[in-house]
Amino acid sequence: MANVEILATMLLMGMILGFAGTGGSGFIIGILLAVFHIPVHTALGTSIAAMVFTTLSGSVSHFREGNARLRSGLIIGTFGAGGAYAGTFVARMIAAEQLIWLTSGMLFISGLLIWLRTSKVFAAKEQALAEESAEIKKVRFWVLAAVTGLVTGSLSGVFGIGSTPFIQLALLILFGFPLKQAVGTTMVVILPIALFGSIGFFQAGFLDFVLLTQVVAGTMIGSYIGAKFTKRAPKLLLRTAMIMTPIAGSLLMLVNT
Template sequence: MLIIFVMLIMGLMLGFVGAGGAGVVIAVLSVMFGIPLHTALGTSLGAMVFTTVSGTYSHYREDNVVVKCGVVVGIFGAAGALLGAKLAGLLPAGDLKWLTGGMLFLSAFLLAIRVYFPEWIESFAQGFTAPTGARYWGAASAVGIVSGIMSGTFGIGGMPFILIGLLTVFNMPVHQAAGTTMLISLPIALFGGLGYLINGHLDFSLLAKVIAGLMTGTYIGAKFTRRLSPVILKTTMVTIPVIGGLLLLFGTVR
């Protein structure tokens, strides 16, 4: 019950900022509850499947999803996530915690640029033209595989990295990039979680508790997104992965 309660509190924050929060879930499970790091990674990705479904559907209804790009990049991302899960199984927990913590800090940095300096990303993206033909498939495979490997190996959703790829490589408008990122994250989380299941690092009892807490919390937290100050929203969005990174780097994991 304690795990469900803590996940509920986390869900309130993640629902408020509209983020998947996979990295923070990993940190809390491994440091606060002593869950083996590899199991925390698999559980986090498995839970992300459920937390991204509603977001993808909502964006689709708002016409914010480029379906073809999302499906193609997502397929390559799923393959990368399976490979990433295999790579994670070869890494000792001590090394993996430093790598995952570092990725969380990098994720926070990219989110900070996105929320505080969006014009930088838009200006940078203007220098790219959307690929066509063979270049399209090459770009889709590159963005998908790289994002999938990162997500599968480190257990984080990788949404900031996918978003940057869509904005630059595919020159998408920001609103479409955000919605398509959610669609791409779905198969990545699904097959990444499957990879951890194959490797014996997915605990279904733990997964059910995490999902129950997170989904309840995110549903309630989303109601506060438009009710609180944008300053609080932006600060919380950047702070969450930083907290996760600090927990991993300075906490004890198994």
């Protein structure tokens, strides 16, 4: 396993992810498993740790653009951090082969949720959902924040994924966020989830810092380049790329079984 090969692969993958506008944690896991034969628990730990860096830059960018509700995102993310940390203990108890199948299934579901989120039927309802849920009472907000954070955080901790489509749909439907703010706030929510999830995997000995450096360097540089082509691409191509990225990661994982 050559370091240059991993870096080059992550650079190419980052370009694809940057173009599609997805976090791509599942794709990272699939590549590490199928191509470089990294143990599944280490692949999950590396993936969720890499999200700390990618979501940090994304959160700052979205906040500056006014696309993120910082307070709401941090509250939900704090609950999510607890769920993610606890989820890593569950991941440690799951056998490698079973974990591969479970994570693959979650990635496939993520692809279906992205398809739902980008469908014309859902898009037509977004404004109505936002208007209906614009005023959430404080008690209801805290209950929804706790449930959303704990559920999505646990999914991230167990499966090493960012749970992006799950969080976005929750913000859109349960909290009534406009689409742009749902996208931006999701980055804020994922940040503490990824941080505490990576701490859990590190404590379990499933975090390879050399591998993490290669993944982060490659994907961040590649993502910056790939994002330059997003505006030039047809919407159908972008939607297809967004849906197929987690599904491709799911199929790649199964190659290793």
